[in-house]
Amino acid sequence: MGNILEIKNLKHHFADGTPGIDGINMTVREGEFVLIAGQNGSGKTTLLRHLNGLLVPTVGSVTLAGISVSENPARARQMVGMVFQDADSQIVGETVRDDVAFGPENLCLDRAEIQKRVSEALEAVRLTEFADQSPHLLSGGQKRRLAIAGILAMKSEVLVFDEPFSNLDYPGVRQILRQILSLHQAGHTILLTTHDLEKVFAHADRLIIMKDGKIARDGSPNEVVRDAEMFGVRQPCASRPGIEIGSWLN
Amino acid sequence: MAELTAFSFRTGNSLLHGLDARFKLVFLALISFAGLKAYLPGLFILTLALAAVMIHTRLSFLSVLKEIRYFLILLLFVFAARALSTPGVPVLEADILGKTMAVTGEGLYHGTLICWRLILTVLLGLLLVSSTRPSEIRAVMGWFLAPFPFIPEKRVATMIGLTVRFIPLILSQAKETSDAQRARGIENRKNPVYRLTKFAIPLMRRTFEDADKLVIAMEARCYTENRTEPELSSGRADWVALVGVVCLCILIVVG
Numbered sequence: 495m496g497n498i499l500e501i502k503n504l505k506h507h508f509a510d511g512t513p514g515i516d517g518i519n520m521t522v523r524e525g526e527f528v529l530i531a532g533q534n535g536s537g538k539t540t541l542l543r544h545l546n547g548l549l550v551p552t553v554g555s556v557t558l559a560g561i562s563v564s565e566n567p568a569r570a571r572q573m574v575g576m577v578f579q580d581a582d583s584q585i586v587g588e589t590v591r592d593d594v595a596f597g598p599e600n601l602c603l604d605r606a607e608i609q610k611r612v613s614e615a616l617e618a619v620r621l622t623e624f625a626d627q628s629p630h631l632l633s634g635g636q637k638r639r640l641a642i643a644g645i646l647a648m649k650s651e652v653l654v655f656d657e658p659f660s661n662l663d664y665p666g667v668r669q670i671l672r673q674i675l676s677l678h679q680a681g682h683t684i685l686l687t688t689h690d691l692e693k694v695f696a697h698a699d700r701l702i703i704m705k706d707g708k709i710a711r712d713g714s715p716n717e718v719v720r721d722a723e724m725f726g727v728r729q730p731c732a733s734r735p736g737i738e739i740g741s742w743l744n
Numbered sequence: 745m746a747e748l749t750a751f752s753f754r755t756g757n758s759l760l761h762g763l764d765a766r767f768k769l770v771f772l773a774l775i776s777f778a779g780l781k782a783y784l785p786g787l788f789i790l791t792l793a794l795a796a797v798m799i800h801t802r803l804s805f806l807s808v809l810k811e812i813r814y815f816l817i818l819l820l821f822v823f824a825a826r827a828l829s830t831p832g833v834p835v836l837e838a839d840i841l842g843k844t845m846a847v848t849g850e851g852l853y854h855g856t857l858i859c860w861r862l863i864l865t866v867l868l869g870l871l872l873v874s875s876t877r878p879s880e881i882r883a884v885m886g887w888f889l890a891p892f893p894f895i896p897e898k899r900v901a902t903m904i905g906l907t908v909r910f911i912p913l914i915l916s917q918a919k920e921t922s923d924a925q926r927a928r929g930i931e932n933r934k935n936p937v938y939r940l941t942k943f944a945i946p947l948m949r950r951t952f953e954d955a956d957k958l959v960i961a962m963e964a965r966c967y968t969e970n971r972t973e974p975e976l977s978s979g980r981a982d983w984v985a986l987v988g989v990v991c992l993c994i995l996i997v998v999g
Contacts (some may be wrong), residue, residue: 511959548964571966578964583957586965588753588878588909600966626755630912644965 495524496685498652499545504554506540506707513539515707516556522652523687527583527678529694529715530687531702533726539579540688541704542654545685546574558652575645577659581684582630590616590632590640591625597648608647615647620674635666641672653677655686657692667693672741691722692730696741703727752912758801764978765880766887770995772872776865778993786999787860793992794867799897801875807989811915812866819859826855878908883973898969906958914951921947 500521506514515537522528532538543549544556547567556563556570563570566623578584594615598608616622619639624632629640645653655674659667659669673696678684686694691701701715705725711718722729733738755761760768781789798805809816832850839845873881882905889897922945933939 542961546964568966571964572843576964578957578961580957583954584961586909586958588963592877592879595963597965599972600968602968602970602972608972621788628752628753630916648942648965685916740804 495526497521498524498559500557501544502555502557504544504556505552506544506549507552512547513707514553515544518707518709520702520709521681524651525678525681525683527684527697527699528683528686528702529691529698529700530702530704531689531691531722531725531727532687533689536704536726537707538704539656540686540707542576542656542687542719545652545654546571548576553743572648573650574654575648575650575652577638577641577656577658579660581634581641584641584644585629585637588628590625590629590643593629593640594643594647595610597644599650601648611649612618612649615643617647618676619643632721633666634662635669638666638670639673642670642677644743646677650682652683652685655684655736657687663708668742669713675685675743689727691719692739693728693742694720695730695733695739752874754801754803756801756875758875759981759985760801760871761853762981762989764976764982765876765884765932766976767982767986768876769884769888770870771985772868774993775868775996778862778996779864779868780859782996782999783857784860785810786996787857787864788990789999790864790996791860794864794871797871801871803871803874808867808870811870812863816863816992817867819862822862823855823859826858827851829940830854849995869907873908877974878905880976881905881908885977887976902969905973910955912948913954915949917954918943918947921950958982959992 499520501518501520504518505516508514518541520571530538530541540549544551545558547563547570548731550564555733558570559574560635561569573637586596587591590692591612594612595608598611603611613622616625619642620644621636624636630636632640642653654672658670663671671694674686678697683742686698688694694700694722698715701711701713701718702709703711703722703725711721716733719733720728728740775790779787782790798808827847828845828851830848832848832852834846835852836847837844837850882901884901886897886901886902889895889900925942930939930942
């Protein structure tokens with residue numbers, strides 16, 4: 495498979511001059527499952543927000559399937575679906591159905607196509623029975639699934655999850671993990687940030703560790719994880735004595 | 745899980761839910777205007793009508809009272825000011841700091857009239873919000889503003905739609921902030937200015953932060969002003985309801 499994402503010498507400085515990310519070079523293959531870890535403030539979220547043009551690079555470029563994100567941010571936002579850390583802040587609609595329809599409505603699709611996509615997306619995340627309910631009444635895990643449905647309805651190819659397990663209980667983590675894995679199996683490219691490797695480590699194809707806005711380590715999860723604690727990321731318990739890290743779904 | 749406030753849209757199958765949002769907005773304007781011109785018998789009729797609609801739409805009286813409790817306190821001040829400042833026949837007199845304060849019969853009458861009208865207007869707005877999707881309210885605002893030149897109707901409509909969407913969130917955050925402060929003994933401080941400052945500043949900061957997050961989330965989902973809007977379609981029921989509302993308005997004004 496070819497590269498769906500190419501980042502070249504990406505630097506971003508915030509308005510007050512603080513460096514967010516500093517000289518990132520990376521490529522992501524189509525269908526790859528990339529785990530991005532790093533302590534708070536390491537630049538994970540800043541990096542993700544460049545992938546769909548929410549942030550514009552100070553220096554460098556981000557290319558999605560051959561086309562620069564800066565040149566066509568609307569295409570990038572359709573191609574890269576983002577699930578934010580705070581699911582509540584992502585909810586726009588007054589009902590679950592309205593919220594999922596928000597993206598397709600912005601793509602100016604006709605009403606019949608919108609209804610079709612909304613039904614499919616709700617079915618994919620098993621929220622059909624909540625379609626007419628207020629999103630604010632959903633549990634934490636259900637809200638995350640709603641956010642996923644919102645981007646599925648836009649037919650995004652690359653799915654970006656920013657700390658998808660934060661504030662979730664054990665069943666909630668398992669629900670979301672199962673959902674992410676089924677999307678990966680369906681062919682989506684997944685980029686997922688976390689500072690807690692344990693929950694998803696067993697399923698990733700690649701692990702990137704960030705530190706101070708730079709890529710500190712990049713490679714196969716089993717190799718990179720040994721250095722994780724040097725960069726403020728907790729190493730999964732099982733990996734210390736060399737035991738294979740199991741899935742949270744087992 | 746959050747609590748659903750009375751100021752949120754609630755799905756339902758009532759007649760009110762089924763009406764075209766454009767008609768509902770016209771009804772709101774007509775009835776509010778008639779209510780402002782009405783006297784006690786007319787207000788009584790309107791109260792009965794609104795109570796019937798609330799029962800029909802399954803809007804809980806208790807949750808409404810809970811939501812408008814601060815507004816009721818404000819109305820109490822309005823009522824007291826009217827009762828004390830309207831000239832007329834005194835029904836109660838008292839000497840306060842050497843000055844005679846009199847509550848007049850006319851003051852009580854006008855105070856009751858104004859407060860009743862204001863409560864009914866708020867209830868009308870609440871019925872509209874709870875039975876109409878914010879996306880429909882946004883589309884209707886755009887539809888009504890479209891004929892006016894130099895008004896960016898879609899932008900104005902989006903602003904109104906988001907404001908309506910934010911009301912329940914702000915109320916929910918206000919409750920959370922209030923609970924957190926009560927847990928840390930704010931009730932021991934009797935100075936209302938101190939309490940108000942300590943309450944309002946974090947609430948406003950959180951509200952603005954959430955507004956920022958919402959804008960980013962909307963941009964991430966390709967938000968644009970030129971989007972597929974909800975379909976607005978009127979039917980026979982809307983026209984029948986219009987006739988009913990006009991009759992009700994006449995009854996309220998002449999009552």
